[in-house]
Every structure is written in C-alpha cells, then in structure tokens.
Amino acid sequence: MKNSYPDNLVSQTWSGPLEKPASIPDAADVVIIGGGIVGVSTAWFLSRQGVAVTLCEKGYIAGEQSGRNWGWVRQQGRDVRELPMMIDSMRIWRGLAEELGEDVGYTEAGCLFAAKNEKQLAEFQKWVDVAKDFDLDTQVLVKKELATHLRGAAIDWPGAMYTASDGRAEPHKAAPAIARAAKRNSANILTGCAVRGIEMMAGRVSAVVTEHGRIRTSTVLCAAGAWSSMFCRSLDISLPQLQVRGTVTRTVPGPDVLSGNLFEDRIGIRRRQDGGYTVAHASILDHAITPSTFRYCFKFLPALRQEFGALRISIGREFIDEWQTPRTWDLDKPSPFEATRVLDPQPNQKALSGIRRNMGIIFPALKGIEIAESWAGMVETTPDVVPIIDSPESIPGFHIATGFSGHGFGIGPGAGKALAALLTGNDPGIDLQPFRLARFFDGSPISPQSGI
C-alpha cells in the first residue's frame, strides 16, 4: 500500500505525496472513518471475517495520534474499566507480527513508573492490588530492585511500580502494517479520502458521503480521533472531547541505559527498536482554549484539577479557527476535514529543551545525545480519560470508538477486535457498557482515575 510509511522509515511525521483513491466502492458492509490504530485494527478484524469493509482516511494511515505517540503498550496504571480490553490487546500484540507477516517493533521489556517519594511509592501499592485481581505481574520495586532495571540512572528514586509483561511497539510501523494486512484480506483502505457526513434512509444510516463520492452502507464506525467530536456534533450528537498537545523527540542510537519504558516526574522515555530513545516531557501538556473548552468545561473539571500542574493553557488562533468552523456543512462541498489533511502541531520549544536537559540529568550517559527528530501530536481526551465506544440510538447503524485519551495505541488492537464483533452483531467478549457515551450525561460521577 503506497500511502503508509515505508518499512525502513523511522520518521514519525512522514508526509509524502498523498495518493487519492482512483475509485471508491459503490457499497460496503461497513465503512470506517479514520485510519488510526483503532480504525485499521477494526478493519483488519472485520476483513478476517470476510466482511466487506471500506476505511476512509482523510490524510495518511497513522498520520495523526497513531503515528506520533510514545509507543508504550502498557497495562500498568490503567483505569480498571479498560483492563479486560487491554489484556486482550496484549495477547494480540504478542502474536501480531506473525499474524500480519510484518514486524511492528513489539517488544516486551517492561514498564516502570518511578516514585518521586515514599508517599507515591505507597500509593502505587493500591494499583498493584488491582493488578492482582486481573492476574497481572505488576509489583512495587524498592530502590535496590529498581537499580537492576536501569543502567547508570543518576536519580535516587525510592522505588517504582513495575510490570514486566508490558511492552512497546513502533508507531510508525504498527498501524500501517495492520492496514496492509486488512488490504490483503480485500478491505478497501482509502487514504486522501475525507468523509463529509452520512446519509439516512428509513430512519437509519444508508450511506457515507466522501469527498470522492457516496458509499452505500448500513453500518458506519466513527474512529476519527481528535475529529470525532466535530463529526458527531454535525449529527447532533454531543461528544465531550478536548485536545492537548504533547511534544516528543527521538534520539539517534545511544548507550543502553534502559530496555523498556520509564516514566518519572520529568520525562517519559523508552528504548526504540533502532537503538535510540523516544523521549517526552512528563509535565508539559499544552491546551489551546477553543469554544469546545467552554462547551465541555464543567465535565472536564475533575480531569483539569488532576492535570493542572502539567497543563499550559493558552488562547490564540485555534479559538478563532474552531469558532469559524460551521456546525454543519453541505455534503457536496469541501468539509473541514479536507481543510486539515493531517493535524501536525508544532512541538513546544520549552518542552524540547526540558526533555534534553532532564534526559541528561537522569541518564548522564545520554547527556548531549543527538536528537534525530522532534514532533508534536494532539492527544484527544474524554472527561474521565476513558474511551467512548457506543452506538447512539438516535442514528441506528452509526457507531463511535474514540476518546482513547493518550493511551489508545496499546489498546488499539483489542478495541479493534471488540468493535469488529460489535459491528457484526457478535459478542465482543468484553463488557462495553463502561464506555457508553451516556455516562457523561446521565449523572454518573465523572472520575478520571487518579495517578499517572
């Protein structure tokens, strides 16, 4: 497939020529909006069942969050509601390269959350107790045990939470490889193909309208990442979702200081398959105020309180851009989705210098290491930082899977498997009730999981 990252390319922000589809199918059993890890995994699982599936991606496969993330595949520290799906996702990751016949860079080298003090170390124990209920191998390591996982770290943490069975994969490889596998199973994977909206007949979905024409279908999945709220709003579905910008770097190959993933107060760092490190600032997240901030602010108050220390709030061009975006548009004219093929925010320079500085403080062997590339990604999040997976009653045939809130890469394959079952009327094998959209409107307490 041409419109994905070439195998040998490590860049996270590749944007080669955008190949638009020569033709689009007249009809499909299922149409998926969005070529991130959730969309392509669903397409892959559907294609394995022989379902005629078409995926429409306005830009490139994994061009947004799914190609720009840290690459952590972790169970550790997750909200309990996500754990069954995540544990299933781990099973998929373990066999994924073999199933796809392509490398995705998956390695199980463990995940560490270093404690900044004894109090935090004691708090980690609470999650370890949760892990026990799910038969996970999470444990609290004391200082001496932690030292065996790090080579030459200069920080004197009192200990860490550790899950040996957590892993990492290469974002620039995973979703494109899954998309290629779906395509080999006869899925239509269309890039450069924005979906403008849907059409209804006899009270249910009858077609999607793309920039290249109409595809008849009775089943649509909106897996549009940061664009889901806007898409749903055009259908009169209120979906609380906000965005924060995360800044990330990757280094050239360097000394072996760590085999897996480490999160501490200042940085999140993981070893890469190419011998370098993917490193991010742990306490700088940028939120540009937009009309959506006001629209959903009350629902986001608990999350805002929790992330307050890390959030850098600003107001600028983004406010005007969203303000000027119409709520609905004619489906025979270009839509806002065509106007921004790839959400490609600029990295935060302050975060970049913080990453360089802190990496050197924590791992002196990495001091001054060359940064090969820096980028940013827009993380979309829900008020309780848990995804929304739902089939709104107002539009029979329309389904939503979004809001993976900064940790959807790891759970993506598991979500795809559950969604493929949901869309074909089969048992997803996982309780999807906790992910229903109505939880934000029916008086349920909105409680983002505290912690990391």
Ligand SMILES: Cc1cc2nc3c(=O)[nH]c(=O)nc-3n(C[C@H](O)[C@H](O)[C@H](O)COP(=O)(O)OP(=O)(O)OC[C@H]3O[C@@H](n4cnc5c(N)ncnc54)[C@H](O)[C@@H]3O)c2cc1C
């Ligand atoms: C900086 C950063 C670090 C992260 N780190 C991690 C991590 O270490 N581990 C982890 O598990 N998760 C991480 N995440 C989160 C993870 O990347 C996301 O949760 C996950 O990739 C979401 O996948 P998705 O398929 O839902 O959305 P996306 O990958 O955003 O894909 C949605 C796609 O839909 C397309 N689209 C939107 N509207 C339309 C339309 N109308 N027509 C056609 N196409 C459309 C978009 O172009 C986009 O490509 C991180 C995210 C970021 C940004």
